[in-house]
Amino acid sequence: MALTEPFAETWLDTDEGHILHLTQYGNPDGVPVLYLHGGPGAGCSANEGQLFDLSKTRLILLDQRGSGDSLPHGGLQDNNLLALLTDIERIRQWLKIEAWCLAGGSFGATLGLIYSGLCPKRVLAQVYWGLFIPSDQGRDWLYGGNGAAKRFPIDYLGFVGTAKADNLSFNTLMARYYRALNGGNRMQQCIAAWNRWERVLAQPWGVPLPVEPMKREEATARIESHYAINRYFDAYTLMKAGRGKWPAHTEIIQGSQDWVCPDHLLREFLAPVAKDSFSYTHVSGGFHSIDDVKMHTAVYSGCARMIASAAAQLQLGEPR
Structure with a gap:
């Protein structure tokens, strides 16, 4: 069901230089x-x-720090993993919600899984897809020369060539993009190249349209680069520490053709977790993006199961 008008829209001041945009839809x-x-x-x-x-x-939609309609747009100061996790708790308390469901994809899934490991009593049920593993291996797969680059070599040449980092080290590539995305003389070209590379991986073998460096593309590139160069602020350590402490209804959905967050890294992460701690859905032929019909169908079904589980726990009847 598509969104119509929100029944509430709010900007929340974090007192740390960020104002968060929050909208609520549905019932x-x-x-x-x-x-x-x-x-x-x-x-x-x-x-x-x-x-x-x-x-x-x-449905509560949060534009995280620097993202979407939150302010300042693309802001990097005090934008880190701990701040994002603190914002989630701040919003839950401000909305006076005792426990809620979490849903999200890619890094949103990473963030939610960490939060649920830290605050399992606050999460009724959760569903995630395209889960990003924020380890050095996950980062190197995404941006280095020996992961996704091997499957899409021509596109990767364009990615490194835009930063003029051919035949240079991975760290140099990241550093050059970081400088360029934060006001370098090739900023617009690097914003477009960064977003194009990720679109190639999210919807493989499609025909990526040219990316005009717009407001959201600029924020995405800047913030992604900021988190990558800081190794995701040690998110992987927190993910491992909370592994298996999740609520009973935890679903993870993964496409076999997800080249942003490859299946083998996800399986390695989940291997030590008891099989009854979560359910895993492997979508044959599924991509990373939920614009992919197979992934959209699987995620929609997962969200329906999540809502049913939470409604039973809350003893909610049919909507009025």
Whole structure:
């Protein structure tokens, strides 16, 4: 069901130089669901509403620090993993929600899984897709020369060539992009190249349209580069520490053709976790993006199961 008009829209001041944009859709008496967008830095969009039955859902869309309509746009100061996790708790308390559901893809799934490991009693149920593993291996797969680059070599040459980092080290590539995305003389070209590379991996073997460096593309590139160069602020350590402490209803959905977050890294991460701690859905032929029909269908079904599980726990009846 597509989003219509929000029943509430708010800007929350963090007192740390960031103002968060928060919108709520659907049924105010429905199951509360916090949607965590990816990137980091991508912001929320109307497409996310199509994943839920809004007659049963109180959908809460948060534009994380520097993302979407939050301010300052693309802001990097005090933008780190701990700050994002603190913002989630701040919003839950401000909305006076005792426990809620979490849903999200890519880095949003990373963030949600960490939060649920830290605060399992605050999460009724959760569903994630395209889970990004924020290890050095995950980062190197995404941006280095020996991971996704091997599957899409021509596109990767364009990615490194734009930063004029051919035959240079991975760290040099990251450093050059970081400088360029934060005011370098090739900023516009690097914004476009950064976003194009990720679109190639999210929708493989499609025909990526030219990316005009717009407001959201700039924020996504800057914030993603900021997190990557800081090794995601040790997110992987927190993910491993919370592994298996998740709520009973935890679903993870993964496409076999996801080249942003490859299946082999996800399986390695999940291997030590008891099989009854989560459910895993492997989508044959599924991509990273939920614009892919196979992934959209699988995620929609997962969100419906999540809402049903949470409604039973909250003893909610049919929507009025």
